[in-house]
Amino acid sequence: MTEPLARPPRKNPVLRTPLPTLPPGGRSRVGLGLTAAAAVGRFMLQHCRDCGAVQYPPREACHACLSVRLRWRDTDCGGELLSDTRLHHSNDLFFRERLPWRLGLVRLDAGCSVVAHLHGDVGPAPARVRLRLCLDRAGQAVMMALPPQDTPDMNDDPQLREMTCDPKFRKVLVTDGKSMVGQAMVRALASAGADLIWVGHAEPWKRMPGAEGLSALPQVAWVPLDVTDSRSVEELAGEIGGKVDIVVNTAELHRTHGISGRRGVDTARAEMDVNYLGLLRLAQAFGPALRGRAADGVPSAVAWVNLLSIYALTSFPAHGTYSASKAAAHSLAQCLRAEVRPAGVRVVNVYPGPVDDEWNQLLPPPKVAPAALAAAVVKALREGTEDVYPGDVAQEWFERWRDDPKALEREVSAGG
Amino acid sequence: MDASTTMTDDTRTRADASTGAAALGAVLAALASGRIEVVDLTQTLSPEFPQIALPPEMGQCQPFRIEEVSRYDERGPGWYWNNFSCGEHTGTHFDAPIHWISGRHLPNNATDTIPPADFVAPAVVLDCSREAAADADFLLTVDFIERWESTHGRIPPRAWVLMRTDWSKRTDPVDYQNYDETGQHTPGPDTAAVRFLVEERDAIGFGTEAIGTDAGQAVHLRPPYPCHTFMHGAGRYGLQCLANLDRLPPTGALVFAAPLKIRQGSGSPLRVLAMVPR
Numbered sequence: 181m182t183e184p185l186a187r188p189p190r191k192n193p194v195l196r197t198p199l200p201t202l203p204p205g206g207r208s209r210v211g212l213g214l215t216a217a218a219a220v221g222r223f224m225l226q227h228c229r230d231c232g233a234v235q236y237p238p239r240e241a242c243h244a245c246l247s248v249r250l251r252w253r254d255t256d257c258g259g260e261l262l263s264d265t266r267l268h269h270s271n272d273l274f275f276r277e278r279l280p281w282r283l284g285l286v287r288l289d290a291g292c293s294v295v296a297h298l299h300g301d302v303g304p305a306p307a308r309v310r311l312r313l314c315l316d317r318a319g320q321a322v323m324m325a326l327p328p329q330d331t332p333d334m335n336d337d338p339q340l341r342e343m344t345c346d347p348k349f350r351k352v353l354v355t356d357g358k359s360m361v362g363q364a365m366v367r368a369l370a371s372a373g374a375d376l377i378w379v380g381h382a383e384p385w386k387r388m389p390g391a392e393g394l395s396a397l398p399q400v401a402w403v404p405l406d407v408t409d410s411r412s413v414e415e416l417a418g419e420i421g422g423k424v425d426i427v428v429n430t431a432e433l434h435r436t437h438g439i440s441g442r443r444g445v446d447t448a449r450a451e452m453d454v455n456y457l458g459l460l461r462l463a464q465a466f467g468p469a470l471r472g473r474a475a476d477g478v479p480s481a482v483a484w485v486n487l488l489s490i491y492a493l494t495s496f497p498a499h500g501t502y503s504a505s506k507a508a509a510h511s512l513a514q515c516l517r518a519e520v521r522p523a524g525v526r527v528v529n530v531y532p533g534p535v536d537d538e539w540n541q542l543l544p545p546p547k548v549a550p551a552a553l554a555a556a557v558v559k560a561l562r563e564g565t566e567d568v569y570p571g572d573v574a575q576e577w578f579e580r581w582r583d584d585p586k587a588l589e590r591e592v593s594a595g596g
Numbered sequence: 597m598d599a600s601t602t603m604t605d606d607t608r609t610r611a612d613a614s615t616g617a618a619a620l621g622a623v624l625a626a627l628a629s630g631r632i633e634v635v636d637l638t639q640t641l642s643p644e645f646p647q648i649a650l651p652p653e654m655g656q657c658q659p660f661r662i663e664e665v666s667r668y669d670e671r672g673p674g675w676y677w678n679n680f681s682c683g684e685h686t687g688t689h690f691d692a693p694i695h696w697i698s699g700r701h702l703p704n705n706a707t708d709t710i711p712p713a714d715f716v717a718p719a720v721v722l723d724c725s726r727e728a729a730a731d732a733d734f735l736l737t738v739d740f741i742e743r744w745e746s747t748h749g750r751i752p753p754r755a756w757v758l759m760r761t762d763w764s765k766r767t768d769p770v771d772y773q774n775y776d777e778t779g780q781h782t783p784g785p786d787t788a789a790v791r792f793l794v795e796e797r798d799a800i801g802f803g804t805e806a807i808g809t810d811a812g813q814a815v816h817l818r819p820p821y822p823c824h825t826f827m828h829g830a831g832r833y834g835l836q837c838l839a840n841l842d843r844l845p846p847t848g849a850l851v852f853a854a855p856l857k858i859r860q861g862s863g864s865p866l867r868v869l870a871m872v873p874r
Contacts, residue, residue, distance in 0.1 A: 386774035409643040
């Protein structure tokens with residue numbers, strides 16, 4: 181059984197903060213298919229359309245019949261651990277710092293064999309396992325063998341924690357805690373064992389129903405933060421930037437019109453200022469310290485969460501300017517991911533469908549409850565995924581978008 | 597034009613200039629000696645200073661924002677400067693008649709067309725600080741003004757009427773805005789007082805320390821926002837978010853309040869200065 185993670189001791193400030201190292205990150209283009217699946221928490225392998233063979237590692241052609249008609253499909257993740265070994269030596273800098281390290285050979289029920297990292301609760305071979313495609317610190321897919329059923333405290337396994345961004349004992353900044361989503365996020369992170377949650381609030385004279393209730397949580401510390409004000413962002417980063425392990429950017433501005441629904445650009449500009457430039461300001465101010473602390477012991481800096489929207493992928497014309505600002509933020513979040521991935525910091529982009537809040541009042545259900553959205557974020561951090569599509573609308577749009585973005589554009593412009 | 601006429605005109609011109617120059621010279625001498633003090637009635641423009649907030653579905657006045665362009669660095673090695681942005685009604689600011697629908701058709705109603713002579717005017721200060729401390733929703737009444745006049749004399753025509761509430765001393769933005777579930781609670785004039793100041797006293801404008809010339813709950817007065825409605829409807833001006841009104845005498849100050857010359861501007865942030873005899 182996994183030893184539950186003990187509260188880490190305070191950092192010894194006379195010791196140098198270790199620099200982050202990464203596991204080997206090179207992948208072929210076809211190998212990135214595994215990364216795409218891991219990013220959304222799916223277990224997918226290549227299946228041959230002609231002979232039905234399942235193969236690993238990914239290749240350009242079927243290993244059985246040489247057909248190039250391969251497709252990525254969700255695959256049964258069950259398997260048998262055939263052999264296991266404990267690594268006590270490595271010349272790779274990343275693994276050298278984390279020895280010993282368990283590895284094993286797994287025969288998948290789907291018919292192929294893989295070398296996988298082993299969770300501590302997986303017994304010696306032979307043993308039943310289920311495989312998970314995880315993103316490692318380099319942001320690339322690796323196979324991790326987990327026990328067939330969940331075990332207590334299994335997320336605290338040291339090897340699994342190297343793949344995930346569990347908020348337990350970590351210090352989190354939620355950039356806007358006054359909105360319904362922000363409040364739900366703070367509560368979910370507190371339940372997930374976050375050590376300290378800084379909760380940003382702009383325009384302190386505007387009281388939002390329920391927000392004051394957060395003060396009762398012992399982990400909560402309100403901090404002034406207005407993402408439209410560069411100095412506010414810089415000052416907060418100066419104060420706490422060196423301690424934040426996870427940034428959850430919930431700050432957003434949402435108005436509900438397209439181009440012709442409202443004269444002028446004032447609300448569209450305000451949306452861009454919060455949703456796009458706000459992220460840029462936060463990333464410039466908090467990014468460097470996060471990168472610098474990515475190997476800072478057990479509660480290292482580990483993740484950056486962006487609350488985007490499924491409308492970032494294709495415009496929802498009824499909320500067209502909001503969609504555009506989220507598309508800009510989506511693009512910038514990809515840039516942020518590229519800039520922090522070399523340090524091993526994960527950018528988690530969340531693309532919910534319509535949230536059940538005041539700005540979506542007139543949209544019919546299904547709508548994502550703020551608590552469900554927050555739970556999806558915590559789940560992503562615990563499981564180490566980086567693209568999250570919470571809610572039925574987001575799931576459906578995402579599938580349609582993967583299938584054919586042009587068709588989705590036409591469907592949505594016809595009313596969804 | 598014959599020689600004698602020319603000589604007469606020249607003589608008169610020289611005499612007037614001499615009078616004006618003497619007056620300005622006296623002012624300068626009084627400034628230098630401290631017999632006239634310059635008092636700054638302006639709040640510092642900063643991102644933290646609260647701005648007026650309308651219901652979120654309406655258009656909003658943007659707060660003051662400032663972004664560094666360079667600071668002796670790779671973006672500009674030898675110089676420091678910023679870009680700033682804000683709404684016309686941010687910080688200590690001036691309201692032109694065109695700001696309100698009641699003043700929209702008046703001539704010379706915008707920041708670029710108001711006669712510049714109107715930017716220099718005497719001011720009277722009505723001290724409502726005790727009343728505002730006791731009641732955040734305090735409304736200035738005709739009765740209050742007449743009692744003030746019985747002590748300090750009749751308000752002169754074309755004077756700024758400044759309502760001192762010490763609201764500017766509320767440095768915490770939460771206290772300054774003073775919101776609850778029913779909105780903002782800040783003092784201002786009632787409808788009859790505004791009409792009295794415009795129609796009976798010919799005031800050039802009305803100034804306050806809180807975020808509007810109207811009271812925080814003025815949407816519930818009849819008509820809503822009477823100070824905006826009647827002052828601007830009569831071509832008069834507004835000043836809000838003023839500071840240091842406690843350093844002005846009840847009468848005798850001279851106020852300089854010139855908005856930025858924005859084409860068809862409805863108002864602008866500005867530096868408001870008062871010359872005060874000591």
